[in-house]
Amino acid sequence: MKKIEISLLLIVIIQIVLLMNLVPAQSYLINEITPETSKIKKDKLSLIKSGLNLLKILLSIKQIGTVSAFFGDDDSDGNGNGDDPEPIYYCCPETNEGAHCIDLSSPFYGDCAKELQLGTCSQNNCMSCCPENTQGELCQDIPTVHPEQCALNLVPGVCGENCLACCPKIISKDDSNRDDFCIDSSMYHKNCEKSLIYGTCQENNCQIVGLTEPYATFGEDYLLSTVGYSLSLNCCPLTKEGAICQNIIMEDAENCEVFPLPTICDDTSICDVGCCIDEEEGLCTTKATKEKCETGGGTWEDEENCLVPKCQRGCCVLGNNVKFVPDMECVKLSLSGGFEKDFRNLETEIECLALVADIATESCFGDNCTTPEKKDCIDSEGRVRKDGESWCSYEGYIGEGKDTVGSRHWKQSCVDGEIKDEGCADYRGQICVQSEIEEGDLKFSTAACIMNTALQCITYNEEREDMIDLCEEDKACMVQNVNVDSGFKFDICVGRYPRGLDLKGGAASSSKQICSLGSQTCTVVYVKDWKGRWQCQQNCNCRTRTFTEQMNGLCVSLGDCGSYVNYIGEGTDNIRVSNAPGISWEDYEDYADVVEGQFAEPPDMSKYLNSISGTAEGPINLEEETGLQKNVRYLGHIIGGAGILVKGAAALNFLYLAPEAGIGEIFFPNTPFAFTSGSLGAFAGAASGAAIGGMIGVYLAKSLGRTGNAVIAMAIAGAVAGAIIGYAYVTSTALYAAGALTATGWGVVIAIIIMIYIAIIGWGSSMQVKVDFECLPWQAPIGGSDCEICHEDSTKPCTEYKCSSLGQACELLNENEEHPICKSIVYEPNPPVISTGEMLTEGYEFLNEQTKKVEIRKNNGECVQEFTPILFTLKTDEFSQCKYSFEKTSTYEEMTEYGLEQTLSVDNHTFEFRMPSLSHLNVYNVSGDLKESFGNLNMYVRCQDYHGNFNIEEYVVNFCINSEPDITAVANSQTTMIPESGTFLKYGTTQQNLTMLINEPAECKYDIIPGIDYDAMPNSMECNWISGEEDEWLCLTNLNVVDGENKFYIKCKDKPWFDYLETDEERDKYKDRNTNLGDFIYFLYVVERPLTIDYILPTGIKEYGFEPISIELEVKTSGGAENGLSTCFYDWAGNWVLFKESYLGVSKQPGLNLMDGNFDIPIKCEDIAGNVANGSAVFSVTKDSEPPVAVRVFYEVGELKLITNEEAKCYYDLNSCDFDLVNGSSMSLSFSTEHSVEWSVGQTHYIKCKDIWGNENPTCAIKAKLSG
Amino acid sequence: MKRGKKAQVTIFIIVGVLLITSIMLFFLLKRDVLPGIGEKPEENPGGFLENCIEDKLIEGIKLISSQGGYIGNPLNRTFKFSDEKEYTDISYLCYNQNNYLPCINQEPLLIQHLKAEVKTYILDDVQTCFDNLVLSLDKKGYVIDATYNGFEIEFATKKIIIDIDGKIILTKSDETTSQENLEMILPSRFYDLALVVQEIVNQEARFCHFENLGFMVFYPKFNIERFRTGDGTLIYTAKHIETQEEFKFALRGCVIPPGFW
Secondary structure, eight states, X not given: OHHHHHHHHHHHHHHXXXXXXXXXXXXXXXXXXXXXXXXXXXXXXXXHHHHHHHHHHHHOOOOOOOOOOOOOOOOOOOOOOOOOOOOXXXXXXXXXXXXXXXXXXXXXXXXXXXOOEESOTTTTTOEEEEEEBTTSOXXXXXXXXXXXXXXXXXXXXXXXXXXXXXXXXXXXXXXXXXXXXXXXXXXXOSOBSSOOEESOTTTTTEEEEOSSSOEEEEOSOOOGGGTTSOOOEEEEEEBTTSOEEEEEEGGGGGGBSSOOBSSOGGGSTTTOEEEEEETTTTEEEXXXXXXXXXXXXXXXXXXXXXXXXXXXXXXXXXXXXEEEEEHHHHHHHHHHHTOOOOEEOOSSHHHHHTTSSOTTTOBOSSSOOXXXXXXXXXXXXXXXXXXXXXXXXXXXXXXXTOXXXXXXXXXXXXXXXXXXXXXXXXXXXXXXXXXXXXXXXXXXXEEEEEEOTHHHHHHHTTOTTTXXXXXXXXXXXXXXXXXXXXXXXXXXXXXXXXXXXOSSSTTHHHHHHHHHTTOEEEEEEEEEOTTSOEEEXXXXXXXXXXXXXXXXXHHHHTSSBSSEEBTTSOEEXXXXXXXXXXXXXXXXXXXXXXOTTOOBOOOOHHHHHHHHHOBSOSXXXXXXXOHHHHHHHHHHTSTTTXXXXXXXXXXXXXXXXXXXXXXXXXXXXXXXXXXXXGGTTSSTTOOSHHHHHHHHHHHHHHHTTBOTHHHHHHHHHHHHHHHHHHHHHHTTOOTTOHHHIIIIIHHHHHHHHHHHHHHHHTTTBEEEEEEEEEEOBOOOOSSOTTGGGGXXXXXXXXXXXXXXXXXXXXXXXXXXXXXXXXXXXXXXXXXXXXXXXXXXXXXEEEEEEETTEEEEEETTSOOEETTOEEEEEEEEEEEEEEEEESSOXXXXXXXXXXXXXXXXXXXXXXXXXXXXXXXXXXXXTOOHHHHHHHHEEEEEEEEEETTSOBOSSOXXXXXXXXXXXXXXXXXXXXXXXXXXXXXXXXXXXXXXXXEEEESSXXXXXXXXXXXXXXXXXXXXXXXXXXXXXXXXXXXXXEEEOOSEEEEEEEEEEEOTTGGGOOOHHHHHHHOOOOBOSSOEEEEEEEOSXXXXXXXXXXXXXXXXXXXXXXXXXXXXXXXXTTTTOXXXXXXXTTEEEEOSEEETTEEEEEEEEEOSEEEEEEEEEEOTTOOEEEEEEEEEEEEOOSOOOEEEEEEETTEEEEEEEEEEEEEEESSOSOXXXXXXXXXXXXXXXXXXXXXXXTOEEEEEXXXXXXXXXSSOSEEEEOOX | OHHHHHHHHHHHHHHHHHXXXXXXXXXXXXXXXXXXXXXXXXXXXXXXXXXHHHHHHHHHHHHHHHTTSOSSOSSEEEEBOTXXXXXXXXXXXXXXXXXXXXXXXXXXXXXXXXXXXXXXXXXXXXHHHHHHHHHHHHHTTOEEEEEEEEEEEEEETTEEEEEEEEEEEEEETTEEEEEESOEEEEEOSHHHHHHHHHHHHHHHHHHSOOOHHHHHHHOTTEEEEEEEOTTSOEEEEEEETTTOOEEEEEEEOSOOOSSOO
16 A cells, blocks of 8 residues: 555656756756846746646546637628619719719709719719729729719729728727738728828738737838838828928828828839939939929939939040030030030049149139149147148047047048038037048048948847957947956947937937947845855856946947036936946046047948959959059049048948948847756656656755755755665665665655755855846936037037037027027026826826826726736926835935936826736735735825926825736737747747746646647746746747747636635635636747749849949849748948848849949848848959940942941941041941941941940041942 | 331331221221110110129029029028028928938939029019110110010020020111120129039939038139038038139938937
8 A cells, every 4th residue: 555655656756856857957047157047936836836737637637629609790781772763864073062973854953063964974974983892892983873883982083093002900899800900992991090001002011010919010111210110101202391202101291292102202203213414404413303304304314323324424625624524514515615525535533634734733623724822721739731631520538439428520621721620410420530641751631421330330239140240340339348247248239439319309218218228137146055144156246336337338338328428528327226336427527538649440441442343353354453443443433532532432331331220139148038948858857766856856945945055965865865765666665664764764864854954044045136237318417507618619519419418408599500509598496397197008097186196096996907007197397307216205316216208308207107916915925014005005206307406395196006806817918929929930940939928927838729728738838927027927938830830829827826825715815816718829930941042133244334333233032931022131341231122022222333343242131030041143344445346347238238346336437537426427227236338339438436335436447448 | 218217107107097997997897786876885785784684693693592592492491601691591402301311302403493593583684674775775766676585594604694585676867787686694603603513412412422622622713611500401502712602502311310210
């Protein structure tokens, strides 16, 4: 009998242990460095619950089955109409009452508002627009007399091209039904919940995203200024302001003078951008829209940079002057100037100018040449600057992520003895870079304002492996290294010159998102030693000043965040640190001082040279020209561009940046969420008694919250006991047999004593302390005493950014003037007056509002439901910052919590408070007082205005929590899945981590079979319902997936602590656990075919007649997640640049301006599942600058035939080779290699030819004397 | 020797008389326009019209140049430089309301547009001047047969040309003269500045940048200044240094907003 009992006991133990194989993995985790130690405490309960659940499953017989039901909408209309219409003779297009196409008989002619038409409307084919006919077809023109053919009301007039529309979501009660999204519709449908968008959903590339809360997004065209928020762009041909061809979002349609077109402007016929050629004036205009050009009499060509033969520049000699213009402009200039046209095919502006004797001292531009006197300048540091020299000027320390708030980069230049100041884009949107040339004693510097690519730096963090290299290569970026402790260290790529944030304006709210990237938590782990003292084990340095300093360094480098100073050295503290020493802005005062000789370096030019120029090696090697020479030549085509190489390249930098690229997810290498199920099985299969015993020891240690050496000690003790028991069982020796009790029994007793001792003294107990660093947007100092410093320097005008950095009360006036002034708002001593704003959570309201107090209750007056997040706003009568606390304080400074606007000054403040569960508080030994206070809770709010006036007496917002038992299960609608349901996974994926954020503490399980009861589900998730962070209840698991569709059916069971309630009274109080009855369906799709590149164009050799030439890259992909749909990038100067156009798997990038050479441009395409296909565009560009060659002349059927080596037009003259082609007789009908003229015996034909690039024979291509 | 001197003096006198006579004949014969009408400006129709229209034309050119090439345009940026007394609505010649993106050329045929604007500005005045000319001649006692069919404007380096499509036939003392297609030429750098402006717009639309310093180094007759306003608008001022004529215009493209988006 005892054997049976022991056997049963062992079976149970083994089952528990097998189930508990998480234990050793997490023990390992604790001894690792990860700060993600929040799992430690939960283990003891998760172990218990898992074990008990399994037992329940084993011991239960469950009925498994599903019942499905469909509710059909059997709506049938049976309206009959037996009217027999009277004979009708006239059709009325519109009646006095507004009806259209009504047949009227003679007594009712007067009812018609318009001229009657003889015959019926049917006979007159009077049509109306049917938004949707009975067959479900949209926008059909049907006879007005047959409204029965239309399912909706007819709309007067024909449908036209603007009828079709896409409805992002139709009105329905079920937000999770994916069939309700992206519905093709018409502009006249009334069942659309969101704004209709012109064009079909396919045209708008309407896509459904998400499963639990699906929503529609539109295509890849979205406003760059709202990264992360995909919106469809429409083309407004003319705005109310008078601007032509502007891309707008549909919400801005009211600002459009005419109806917005349903696509972006580039895709419309009227707003397509190209080159406008004014034949009359001989001018070419870049980025011109088609309609505007053609209606004005211009000729439009589809090459937006005007890299077309007609617009190729050459040197036009006008007497003593020259101009670098197209041939046709030279004609006009020569004519109006009274000169004979003298156009020379010189390639660059500098060559052209060199025609005039000495351009260094004498140059002309459509004027008589004079010799300008060169005047030098002396800069602020006393250095002599040459005329034409430029250099950078700054307003404090620059670089290393330390540019001060409000500072701006300036470019200064010496022009005719006068120093000119030019501000780079404010908010450090541009930085000033400088390059110095030294030759002997001579120094010459050039400077330029170039785009600050701090955004690009952030995106490098996506490239986990290459991040450091990419970041270090890019001079605008730097690697910010945070190395506080072994468990809290990471590298992140940030901008070397942080971008400024909007300190006051409408975009200020985005500032907090940027700064929040610098908010981190370091978890410090303490473990009790054998004496019972807490010893710091992990991340101990996080509790020192080093942590705060390094984190503030990161925070400041993200932009205007953290504790830092403005450009005059005044600052504020904008960080919140808990459990570590603070830091003051005063430590950074020195960064406001300008560092002499400091300047930003320009980007590495070699990348751009290689990109533009290709290589001279390979099969085509027309000339030995270096990249630098080519670049000079390239810039030489730009008026004023040559000779300012650095700046030119900097300008090019603008071209090839990808500003549309959104901010990427930041990857902190050492702080990913450590999901441990990969460790599962590490100890699985242990069958020996010792192993089982060891496992039990570990389990006990874990269940008691022990870590480190204590775990090992318990494991050893357990192993000893287990070995003995195992041995006894295997040898069939009864454990309790008297004979065996002596040795084995004592061994067990000793082991148990050791374990009890450890349990009593607490050795190995762990404690974690979270050290939080919160990075907040920088705020200007209180008041406005420094405002006027902003406009003291007349050479550097004050701006909104500078002014707002000087004080919260500073305000910029006269913005529309060259020198705006910064003034302080008039001082007033009154604090902001707080009042209620808007209740943003449905079903709740403000109640019993008094001057300084208000209550928040349900609409029926009841207390707030537990777990319910309450979102509401409070208003202030002036701009201010607000803080709150749940305990009374005496000053604003003592309060610690900000509203959602954080440190920003606004007049509408948002607060979110998530009501905890009273039962939750109760079970986990939260003190009765706290429960009391949460049960009737006051939120104390104070606000502080620009002048530092804050409310002495707080504004009180009172809540109370509904203590009624929770009778609702986990809400699927409030569940967030990571990754989202419906996500495509990469080809070949077999496992996928899933994180499920749920709205209340619960246990969750899943199965791949629908309709299984919760208890019968075999796969449990790891849920952190013990962590106590009320807003972060999450469940984790690792899903096995196969190719194609994978469906998982999930159910949760709340009140996970319920089974541990001790008394029936408590159980009655909290009622039973709530389990989801229906499955929560989660989809994943594993891509079945890899993404492949079908072709890349161009290939081979491309021949052009001029430089630079415009090349279009094209790549087609197939396979992958969406049958070839992918996002493609090409490598340009080391940066991945998004292709401009993408449609049905074909991506195009027009307008790459290249010089001749061999090119190997890497291309990568990525689909939504992350499948990547790589390829290269390998091609050569050659420039044809040679005139055609006559390769053969012969007689054929009475004609002289001429064959040229390339397509050309040929002309002849009968007198000499010295003739203009325009005056010659043509031998060609079009560009061809064959040319002919009638055979005339005895005559000599002097023949010249011109190829399609305009290369013409300077003398005769051939002389043909014809004989009999 | 004395005889020789006398003969020499005689020859000088004869040559002098011939020279004076030929000069007189030259002017007499050259003045084929309205012979005998007199030497006063109003009696020289070209000169009269030039004088009449000059002020209005200069005024128009100045206005259009200061307002970005428009007499009036709703797409403008109101601005005042320190040396100005009043705010000016400076038109955008290139504009993109979205951030980061290059500007869209708003007047691809700039020269044609400027011609139209100038023409609009002086339209009534040219006819009035023509009428005044006819009236003036009428007062002088001429019998006049005049027709006016409008005018065209041409821009060229250093000048603006106004071609009046009209005809004046004068009769006095049985003598009839006629004048067709009166042409007025006014010195101006407006065209040269407009070409510079077009170049700036072209490069800004293409590169988001115009290298004004490089341009000024190569073409020192021009001074190009650029002012960046708080909202990212660029206001360019292209000035012809010698004549101090200038052309201001606004441009919005590749604007970088605060922060990351």
